[in-house]
Amino acid sequence: MGAAVAIDGFGPGAQIPLQNTGGGTGATNALASAAYRDSPLKTIQEADNDLYKTTVKEGKWGLFSxxxxxxFSRAVQVRMLGGARKALIQSFGAEPxxxxxxxxxxxxxxxxxxIKLTLVTFFCGVLFLPGLLLWLGVIQLRRLVAGSENKRNSAFGTALLWAAGIFAALVLLKLPFDGILPNYLxxxxxxxxxxxFLASRICLNAAVDLRERWTGLLGGGGVGPHVPKSVPQDPGEKSAEALRVNLEKLSAEQQSNIVFYAGTKGILGLGTRWGSWTLAEELVPQPGKELHAFRxxxxxxxxxxxxxLLERGSLKTGFPKPTVKHWIVSPVGEGADEVTRPEGDNIVHYQVKPHEIQRICNDQQFGAGNRHYLGVQFTLWDGNLVLTMMVTVTSLHHTLRIEVTGHALGPVHGLFTTKPKAKTKxxxxxxxxxxxxxxxxxxxxTNDxxxxxxxxxxxWYPPVLEFLGGKMSLPEPFGLRHVWxxxxxxxxxxxxxxxxxxTPVLRAVHAATLKVLDEHNVETERFTNRSLVLGGGIQDPGPKKADVYDA
Structure with a gap:
């Protein structure tokens, strides 16, 4: 069975979440607020980090920018709902x-x-096209010189607009009042x-509505998204059905247990690796006993x-409930601009089946192929902090190796958490x-x-607008959370x-390992001593670039 999502019927019906990510709504709402922002497009580049860069392509005519x-809305829809879209990276700490x-x-x-503006443009502009082109030319010239650091140029732009107004007044007063042509002019x-004037009323009402939704999202409330035709009512609504299918595919891919390791970028979506602790010792039977085989x-x-059981402690400290999950980590190149999710009989709804996870864990520990990791994840600060500890167990010859690595994904960039401000001068x-x-x-x-x-x-045809006004291109491999x-x-x-x-994760891993070894008649003295050394060293850990090797 491939990675396609099986869908029956024409309504969403009752849905059961595949997995509780434990994420808050803070990071999700912050990212969603970008859809309602009226800031200049280039401000998105302020949110770029060292690993991912957003590209802003300018158009042919600034008036259409x-x-x-x-x-943002256009780029996200095309990238995440497009029919031929590439695979997405999971958005840990947020819901895409x-x-x-x-x-x-x-x-x-x-x-x-x-739609309203188009009607106004047709009746007040297209029907009187020469006048529309005249005014657009004046406004475009003023747009080019206005805002210039040269005060003389700025004054010229203002004077140009006044001259156009005086010319319009002369046309109104000096032309004869008889005849079709003078009245048309x-x-x-x-x-x-x-x-x-009509357009300004329409635009102002829409701008106020968009800003209220922007403010509501960052305030923790606001109006929920209203997506017309997202639920088909009959088999003939193909566009609504396609939208529903794509949204369900998006949710299914978000729950995938396949992640990608990309060199110094770390595991995509989980953040870079900041620490690593290894417990590796020889498997020796206890004196007078035979070692019981295990995998x-x-x-x-x-x-x-x-x-x-990490949340169950002796002290009531409010330790959050972790999400413990088996991951299959697939390697990709550090500079790869896309990832490909594997398909096959062992994958259903982007999830590797349990028996295949067990096989990879036991057999694919050396050489090429995917690897198995056990992850424990904490989503904190309302989704703005995602901490993940990844555990991998390997057994080569007579050596058992338990490696614990720490990954951290920082908060959503401050650009997405700023509320709208009144324009002042x-x-x-x-x-x-x-x-x-x-x-x-x-x-x-007036320019707006x-x-x-x-x-x-x-x-009605966005490619033309993108050609004339420009667009933004999202960084790849793309996931809503980690690129910003x-x-x-x-x-x-x-x-x-x-x-x-x-510290508690490392000690829980070592405690569980020692129990298994003792049950299988393995001499645990060396493992215990090494565990104590690691436990002492983690008393004062410091973040390092564990994915960058000085070689």
Whole structure:
């Protein structure tokens, strides 16, 4: 059976989560808020880190350029719901489906706005095309010179707009009032101005609505995403059915137990490896006893049971419940721009079957192929901190090796957690000119309204808009969470959580291992001594670049 999702019926019905990720909504809402933002598109590059870079491609005409919310929504939808999309990296600490649904909802709101703007553009612009082109030319010239550091150029742009207004007034007053042509010329000048006024009302209402949703998400509440036609009502609604199938595939891939190791980038989605502790000793039978044979899976199974009990301690400290899961780690190149999820009879719904996991754990410990890791994961700080300890058990010749590695994924970049601010401008006071004050500016400028109005008729075919105005390209291999993760070790409390979590996990792993060895008549003195050494060393661990070898 392949990796396709089996789907029956035409409604979602009752759904049972495949696995509880334990993640909060903070990181999810922060990422989803980008769909409603009206910031300049290039601000997305502020969220780039050392490993992943977002590409912003400029278009042919700046008047058609998208803002951050428009470009983000379009890029995320194409990348995560496209029919021929590449495999996705899991978003640990966040849920990708709500983010995609907010992108769809934001796109729907903008399309409702654009339908109204298109009607205004047609009746007040296309029918009076010469006047529309005249005004667009004036606004584009002003757009080019306005904001220039050269005050003379900025003054020229303002004067240009005033000159156009005076010319319009002369046309209205000096032309004769009889005849079709004079009245058409008069309407040709006035109609675009009337259209601009109507468009400003439409754009302002939509902008306020989008900003309220942006604020609501970051405030922990807000209106949920409304995605029209996401649930088909009959077999004929093919687009709604395709959307539902793609959303279910997205959720299934999020629950996949296959992850990818990419060199110094670490395990994709889990963050880089910051620490490593190894317990490796020779298997020697106890005096006077015969060693009972066992396999790596016997040790892994006992470790799994021990890690699942981590939250049960002698002290009531609020230790969070961990998520313990078997992972299959597949190697990819450090510079790979895509990953491929394996398919076959041993994989169902992107999940490797249990018997295949056990086989990989016992047999694929050396040489080429995928590897088995047992992961214990803590999702903290409302999804903004994901701590994962990965345990691997190998047995080569007479040596048993238990390796524990720590991985940490930092918080969502601060760009996604900023709330909307009123637009202000600093100006000199009238009397005390040596002092300044801030004055509030309109939410939308003339340039913003014109930009939205000229984009509106083309929203039915996004490739044209991307050619004219530009677009953003997401970093690969792409996952919503890890490509915009901020630094972890600069936050003292988050760093403390990562370091403190390593000690109980390491000791639980060693305790479970020693129990299995003792049950199989293995002399445990060397293992115990080595465990004590590691236990002493982890008293004061420090983060290192464990995936970067100095060789």
């Amino acid at each position: 998208p803002d951050l919310g428009e470009a 489906q709500p983010v995609v649904e907010h992108c769809l909802a934001a796109t729907h709101l903008r399309r409702q706005r654009d 008069r309407a040709m000048v006035v109609a675009p101005v009337v259209g601009w 790596a899976w016997d040790v892994v199974r006992r470790i799994h049971d021990e890690l699942a 600093e100006v000199a006071k009238t009397v005390r000119f040596w002092e300044t004050k801030e004055i509030q500016q309109p939410l939308l400028t 309204i014109v930009r939205l109005a000229v984009r509106a008729p083309l929203t 993760a901020g630094p972890l070790w600069k936050n003292r409390f988050m760093a403390d959580d990562a370091i403190r979590m390593a």
